Amino acid sequence: MADKNASQKDHVVINADFFDSMGADYEKAFGHDVGLHNFIKRAVTFFPPAATVLDIGCGTGTPVASTIAAHGHRIIGIDSSQSMVDLSRKAVPSGTFEVVDMKEYSPKEKIDVVLSILSLFQLSREQIEFMSGRWADWLAPGGILCIGTMDPAELDLKDAIYDEDKMCVRGISHLFMGEPGHLILMTREGWGNMLRTAGFEVIETEKDTFEPPPEAKCDPEPHYFVIARKIS
Template identity: 40%
Template structure:
């Protein structure tokens, strides 16, 4: 299946955005800081209660594999993870040995063309029962995010579920009115302290994340909620208000 090119997919990341090299050096430090997020663990519980038992789940931007891939694999789901950091992929393989993990940027990655499971023995050619995206996309433009999410229509099986865990632009204290797009759904260049570095985020608002899933992904949002996460002081990170969304594809 030929997909439309994602705008700017080959372009370098904007200035002051954490890069592949940044994450290659942060591996276990990242896991120590973010691998035990109580709100995320509760969200995984909600998701796994909805998923078809044993289905294939895509962990897009899998990081170290904890807690998402590790928890899903332990509960009998077939995990397929993708991350642009070699260090993160290796950690994911250790966290969930039964999973399949690839090093690739999610702007450039796509599964094999989805076909009916009974037509192929290759698990890569089966659709996903679920997709999890947790704390990724922050360096992408609005247009890149919209094009990427639109592809999920082809990747999800009927009645499949997406768990999206992000930060809403309005929930970052440094977000200013002049950072928003004209429709108020997206803000650019938001200052944020992340693991000892000063960087800039590109974020939808809470309503914008919902609209992204519904309008571009063709998904029906079943539940949306927020929960604060405070990293340990030694991590040198700003606190977050995580926005959780669980959405379903058409049956």
């Protein structure tokens, strides 16, 4: 059960308008994340041939969508920022990209692979749990889910609050592109439990810390990556 007293710490200042104003500056800061590149190269080894891949929070299209398209897969990308969608369309001309809130999106077909890479930081725990059920609904049997998030165990939790069940941490202070905000992050155990409940088996996990360049004015990001398969 969530700690209702933590609600005042759940505010996050980063939103679609912020990403619209940032545009290509985001790609300059985060487009050369070696750990993310390595994770995507590993993840595609689990994809079926010529897979239909849904990239949730596609951002600039680089490096995630562009790398996957280069491996011969069909990309469908969604993002709440028009600026990001415009950049994705330029980066991956073969893809189909749309401005839409992930919580309101429904694909027109079954998907082989769903990606949510560093795109859940504006959601509450309840919204993330809701999305885990949506991912399972969207995926074909045996479909692959790839998650990129941050590991709260590797962050400064001085002012943060754990939920009673220890599956989620709220109110984590974090600087992103010069803007202070608060994160809500599932713990590693929380991710495992939530995905099993939604009908997934976790295939493997990876950890890597990304140090953004100084000009990005961002805190280090201890990334936590998950590859899972739909089993029910």
